[in-house]
Amino acid sequence: MTGQATPQARQAAMDLLREGTVIPAHPLALNADRQLDERRQRALTRYYLDAGSGGLAVGVHTTQFAIREVGLYERVLSLAAEEAASWTDRTLVMVAGLAGPTAQAVNEAKTAVSLGYHAGLLSLAALKGQSEDVLIAHCEQVAAEIPLIGFYLQPAVGGLHLSAHFWARFAAIPNVVAIKVAPFNRYRTVDVVRGIVDAGAEDKVTLYTGNDDHIVLDLVTPFTVMRDGKPITLRFKGGLLGHWSVWTKGAVDIFERCRAEAAKDAVSADMLALDSRVTDCNSAFFDVVNDFHGCIAGCHEILRRQGLLEGIWCLDPEEGLSPGQAEELTRVSRLHADLADDDFVRANLSRWLD
Numbered sequence: 001m002t003g004q005a006t007p008q009a010r011q012a013a014m015d016l017l018r019e020g021t022v023i024p025a026h027p028l029a030l031n032a033d034r035q036l037d038e039r040r041q042r043a044l045t046r047y048y049l050d051a052g053s054g055g056l057a058v059g060v061h062t063t064q065f066a067i068r069e070v071g072l073y074e075r076v077l078s079l080a081a082e083e084a085a086s087w088t089d090r091t092l093v094m095v096a097g098l099a100g101p102t103a104q105a106v107n108e109a110k111t112a113v114s115l116g117y118h119a120g121l122l123s124l125a126a127l128k129g130q131s132e133d134v135l136i137a138h139c140e141q142v143a144a145e146i147p148l149i150g151f152y153l154q155p156a157v158g159g160l161h162l163s164a165h166f167w168a169r170f171a172a173i174p175n176v177v178a179i180k181v182a183p184f185n186r187y188r189t190v191d192v193v194r195g196i197v198d199a200g201a202e203d204k205v206t207l208y209t210g211n212d213d214h215i216v217l218d219l220v221t222p223f224t225v226m227r228d229g230k231p232i233t234l235r236f237k238g239g240l241l242g243h244w245s246v247w248t249k250g251a252v253d254i255f256e257r258c259r260a261e262a263a264k265d266a267v268s269a270d271m272l273a274l275d276s277r278v279t280d281c282n283s284a285f286f287d288v289v290n291d292f293h294g295c296i297a298g299c300h301e302i303l304r305r306q307g308l309l310e311g312i313w314c315l316d317p318e319e320g321l322s323p324g325q326a327e328e329l330t331r332v333s334r335l336h337a338d339l340a341d342d343d344f345v346r347a348n349l350s351r352w353l354d
Contacts, residue, residue, distance in 0.1 A: 002081045002116040005094075012091040013055075013118035014147065017178060018206050020237025021054025022255050023093060024244040025062035026080060027299060028072075030313040036072055038079060040309055043352040045083040047308060048245075050348060051341065052252035054238070055093030056080055059108070060121055061157065062242040062296060065099055066315040074111055081115045095149060095240065099123040102138045109145035119177060120146040121240065125158040135162075136169050143175040149208070149240070150179035152192060156292050159183065167195025171205045180240045181218075182210025193223045197232045207236045212243040212282045216275035219258035220267045235262060242295065243282050246302040249341035254278065281336050284328035287321075294322040301329055306345045308352075 005013070026048070029040035048056060057063075058080045059073055067073050077096055084092055096112030098105045098120040109120050122142055127135055142148060150170050153159030159182075170176060181192045189211060196205050209218035224233045244251040254274070261271050285302065287294030297320045300312035312320065333340060 002078070002085050004113055005116045005118060009091075009116075010118055013093045014177060016054055016091050017093045017119065018237070020206070020259070021093060022052065022238060022244060022248075022252050023055040023057050023095060023208070023240040024048050024053055024248055024251075025060045025240065025242040026056050026058045027245050027296070027303065027309075028063050028067060028076065028315070029309055030311070030315070032311060032313065034313050034315060034317070036075065037310065039353065041076070041079050042083050044303070044308060045080050046087050046352040047345065047348070048248055049084065049088050049090075049092075050352070051249040051344070053244075053248060055095060056084060057095040057097065057121055057240050059097035060095075061097070061123075061153070062245055062299065063097065064296060064315050065097075065123070068099065068104075070315060073108065074115075077112060077115050077117065081117065085116070093118055095119050095121050096146075097121050097123065098142060098146075100126045102141055105138070105142045106145055109142050113146050118147065119149050121149045121151050121180060123151050123153060123158075124160060124162075125153060128160045132163070132166050132169070135166065136173075139170055139176075140173055143173050147175050147177045148173065149177060152179065152181050152183045152188065152210070154182055154184045156184070157295065161188070162191070164191040164194040164198065167192045168198040171196045171199040171201035176201075176205055178206040178208055180208045180210040181236070182212070184211055184213050186214075189218075190223065190225070193234050194225050196234060197225050197227050202232060202234055206238075207234055208238050208240045209236045210240055212241055212286060213279050214275060215239060215241065215243060215278050215282075216254065216258055216271060219255065220261050220271055242299060243285060246285060246299050247281075247340045249344045250339045254339070277336055277339065281332045281339065284325065284332040287325050290322040290325070294320065294325045297321045298325055298329060301326065302333070305333075306342060307349050308345065
């Protein structure tokens with residue numbers, strides 16, 4: 001089991017987070033009995049690292065929030081931390097998903113820190129219906145334990161609507177370092193940017209896209225809002241995405257293209273067209289036509305087809321592919337094969353599973 005990160009490692013990870021990188025949301029590998037498959041769990045971690053990811057997010061939505069109910073939270077976080085430490089000597093940003101009421105989220109933050117994680121991605125779904133004051137107090141208590149990444153989770157999968165005023169108060173919390181923006185809604189995405197600017201936190205809080213419906217567009221768009229009559233421009237520096245749990249080497253390539261494009265004065269038509277292609281892939285991965293019912297199983301199915309997972313089992317037996325989703329996955333895999341990384345996986349799979 002790994003221990004707490006050194007101050008130097010924490011600072012290096014924070015520097016990388018601030019610079020911007022690719023952080024896949026790590027899935028959960030299960031066997032046919034719906035028990036943890038440690039061999040394939042480790043193989044997934046190795047895949048993401050060799051694909052060029054700059055970090056891992058573990059214990060998040062894609063890992064399945066139910067790992068807490070079945071007692072797997074600490075074990076799954078530990079596996080990823082151990083594998084990351086032994087597989088590469090690169091600086092990585094290790095992000096732990098944090099959820100539940102305040103006491104639970106604080107305990108998870110302490111666990112994450114003890115395992116060497118650098119930041120916590122905080123879901124507020126358990127506090128739905130609470131006042132803004134209660135939400136902010138909750139965030140402050142968790143931020144006292146670990147550098148905090150906010151999470152604007154889309155309502156379709158359990159998130160709640162959060163105002164620009166909330167995000168201004170959140171961004172002002174001293175130990176907040178980033179926000180994953182994932183409402184799948186352009187108006188609410190701008191609300192987060194407004195909140196950061198209103199708090200004067202644009203040099204402290206880094207934007208990460210979780211908007212799987214507009215990944216490329218988020219990464220190449222300057223978001224400008226006004227403050228005291230002057231334009232303030234923020235950019236998404238990286239992505240922390242369930243979508244990037246599949247075809248990850250391709251995702252790293254796309255990220256680097258986006259970063260190079262963002263450095264230019266104008267965005268090319270080719271990049272705008274790429275956004276629509278990536279979104280088309282996401283429509284199948286995330287089962288958009290069925291209100292995201294198969295969003296986890298869809299990612300699992302791509303990984304199964306590549307050989308990284310044995311099956312698409314989820315902790316909840318009711319979670320699986322929706323009718324027609326397999327055909328949609330076949331369609332986007334055929335039409336957008338150049339965005340995939342099948343050859344890369346095929347060449348390395350036996351080594352990752354060793």
